[in-house]
Amino acid sequence: MQVIINRIEDNTAVLELENGARLNAPAALFENAVEGRIYDIIQNPAQEKRQREKNSARLASLFGGGKQE
Secondary structure, eight states: OEEEEEEEETTEEEEEETTSOEEEEEGGGSTTOOTTOEEEOOOOHHHHHHHHHHHHHHHIIIIIOOOOO
């Protein structure tokens, strides 16, 4: 999915999505945010898996006596 920074108001980036919808997001999410800049947002399944495993280990350490990372 691509998003375009339509404009920046204070510390908020007003984004235009591919379907024409608008969305506000903190400008700090975008390195060197500039009006008109286009970003590709992609899914990262490998990172999602690592995060799920990390969260699972934390829960196990809290409730199941497992080892925490």
